[in-house]
Amino acid sequence: MYIHRYAKVGLVHFMAFPQTMKGEGPIVETLEEIAEDPFFNLVEVGWMKNPEVRKKAREILETSNLEVGYGAQPKLLLQRLDLNSTEERERKNAIQALKESVDEALELGARRLAFLSGKDPGPEGREKARELLVDSIQQVCDYASSRDSKFKVVLEIFDREVDKRCLIGPSKEAREVAKAVNRQNFGLMHDLSHLPLLREKPLDALKEVKEFLIHAHVGNCCLKQGSEFYGDQHPRFGVEGGCNGVEEVTEFLVALRKIGYLDGKSAKPLTIEVKPGKAESSGLVIANAKRVLLEAWGRAFA
Structure with missing residues (x-):
């Protein structure tokens, strides 16, 4: 497909199949479903507590020729x-x-590790918190470099006021943290689903971090009070009260192209992150997201 010239199109496994988010459940079976879909050439997996499961997952990933990223967000969040x-x-x-x-x-053959910052302590504690975050990231980067010089460590930008309430946080501050970390194996990830929560526009946000951007997520969020999807729940596109749809995904893709991320010189990671609601199936929600992405791509690259 034309899209694959510009993007390594991926899916966040543990979000599309939330029953696996705690490092247990039908990890192998659901990972195989993704691996059998040639639309995806990248998958982001999470923790897998059982060594045998990791072994089977590695076999699936190698056999299917999927590029792999590792998301440590659930591990950090669930263990506080x-x-x-x-x-x-x-x-x-x-x-x-x-x-x-x-x-x-x-062990799983992943090329990068994504994570999030800790809680925002409020204005009075942010400077110290940023210093501590930078030091923590540097330690992880140095460890990762000692294991594999090509392995990337990626800070994902989250909301500060609505749901996860993370220190990072606004795109401008993410850029400052990235500058302070100053490691060749470090980069930033931005997520369309977090932009409405941050009250940021795609082009403005992406311009702030373009120098450090090495991964992008496409998803939805909801700001309708009382909804089961309120906050950073990554609901399907088209859900009542949702903030993002074809128009917003198009705007995000156009912005990624303008900053040089989707330049066609090499395919960059572009991962779908959606989660089914209580009464929804993973397969339908994934199909929904693929349709939205393809329609938006057609508009952005017309």
Whole structure:
């Protein structure tokens, strides 16, 4: 497909199949479903507690020729691990968890590790929190580099005020953190689904981080109070109260092209991140997202 000239189109496995998010459940079976779909040439997996499951997953990924990324976000969130905690023991636990995630990612054949910052402490504590975050990231980057010089460590930009309430946070501050980290194996990830939560426009946000951007997510969010999808739940496109649809995905793709991310010189990671609701099937929600992405792509690259 034309899209694959510009993008390594991916899917976040643990979000599309949330029953696997805790590192357990039908990981192998659902990963195989993704691997059998030639639309995807990238998959982002999460923690897998069972070594035998990791072995089977590695076999699937190798056989299908899928590029692999590793998302440590569920591990950090579910265990309430904080890379910018002022409690040194807590911060060390978070750093150690990410180092272990690097090991697991390499075991699975992944080329990169994505994660998120810790909680926003409020205006009075942000400067110190950023310093701690930078130090934590540098430690993880140095460890990753010692294991594999080509392995990438990627900070995903989240919301600060609505749901996850992370330190990073606004795109401008993400850029400053990236500058301070100053590691060749480090980069940033932006996510369309987080932009409405940050009250940022695609082109403005992406211009801020273009120098460090090495991964992008496409998804939806909801700001309708009382909805089961409220906040950063990555609902399907078209859900009532959703913020993003074909028009917004088109705008995001156009912005990615304008900043030189989707330049056609090499295919860049562009991953769909959607999660089915309580009464929805993963297959239908994935098909929905593929249709939206393809329609938006046709408009953005017309």
